[in-house]
Amino acid sequence: MTIVERETATAYLAEGLVEYRLKGESPETVVIFHGGHMRAALALGEEVFTTSGPSGHQVLVPSRPGYGRTPLVTATTPAAFADLTARLCDELGIERIAAVVGISAGGRTALTMAARHPDLVCRVILQSAVGFGPWPDRRTRLAGRLAFGARAEAATWAAVRLLMRAAPRAGLRLLLRDLSTRPVGQVMAGLSEHDRAELVALFTLMRSGEGFVNDMLPVPDCAGQVTQPTLIIASRTDRSVPFAHAESLAATIPRAELAESRADGHMIWFAPDYPTIARRIKDFLATA
Structure with a gap:
């Protein structure tokens, strides 16, 4: 991976302005909800998706509310932003999402989108993701x-x-x-x-905008309503998002599987065992 700022676009929808980045031309799309202090212009761990399958997947990365050029007023809750992202997919001609990915503080938005749009979202992948338990301390x-x-x-x-x-x-x-x-x-x-x-x-x-303070607000628990196959990746040594979040989600989501990363904390993409985790992700995306 190479950490640089990438070109993004904006869309003016009925709900408001949203910034996004669309990469690739595959008919298979992965939507990535980034974590705190991130935005659409920054890519982290996307290679595993763009190289999965015969032609890879295209990735759609919207800036969550309060980050980048997506103002907080566009959608102040994960439910509102999940609906906005579904509308953005429609505007872009995306009829099916192979997987919605929730990274860190973006986990609750990914889960909410899966619960609210089961006909659009096929799978869920969570990486060091915040669940619905107390967070942060x-x-x-x-x-x-x-x-x-x-x-x-x-x-x-x-x-x-x-x-x-x-x-x-x-x-x-x-x-x-x-x-x-x-x-x-x-x-x-x-x-x-x-x-x-x-x-x-x-x-x-990194920048926080108005997004991170908004991320710390409580969110209604919809984990039990997520019916899609769900891959949860987390490390027991993560101080930012305790492993208990992953365990709780794995116990609540009916079709969840938990993959334990050996990373020294939150940043699973920099761990020696990430190639193994990446293969697990690719296998998960390949399942019917």
């Missing part, structure tokens, strides 16, 4: 509102960019500490130089 919620509120988020990310330029190793240690239950030195030691460079690039490009 009280400390993170308070810190998140302070650091990523409307008045502070631009300054917070400006400080992160400055740190990543001046002292990238120290910057990585600071940010990875909140993503793993393991000692940060152990996490750093498990990363290759290439992985560290990719993470520095990713953290340098």
Whole structure:
């Protein structure tokens, strides 16, 4: 993977403005709901989808409300944004979604879309995803509102960019500490130089807009209404989204399977066992 900003488009729908990126020309489409501090212009872990199947899948990545060029007023809840994404698919001529993917804080939107649009969505893939249990913890919620509120988020990310330029190793240690239950030195030691460079690039490009504070609001639990086959990928050492979220979803969704990543925390794409996880994803997409 290469972390760079990519070109995006916007659509003006009845609900409002939405930013999105559509990559590929395959008749098979995967919709990806990114996690917190991300947007459509940033790609993370998409290669597994674009290389799956004889001709790969095209990926549709909308910026969730409050991120990128999708204003929060477009859709303030996962249910509203799920409906908007279904409308966007219709506008783009997408009649079937091979899989909807929920990454981290985008997990609840993916699950909500699957529950509300079962005739459109064929499968669900969750990666380090937030479920419907308590999230985040009280400390993170308070810190998140302070650091990523409307008045502070631009300054917070400006400080992160400055740190990543001046002292990238120290910057990585600071940010990875909140993503793993393991000692940060152990996490750093498990990363290759290439992985560290990719993470520095990713953290340098992140922004929160109004999205992250909105992500921390409670969402109605619809896991029991998800009837599609669901692949849940999570690590037991994830500090950002506790493994209990994955276990709860696996126990509630009727056709769920849980794949445990050996990653040192939240960032499963940078773990030595990710090739095994990627094969699991490709096999899952290939199932009838």
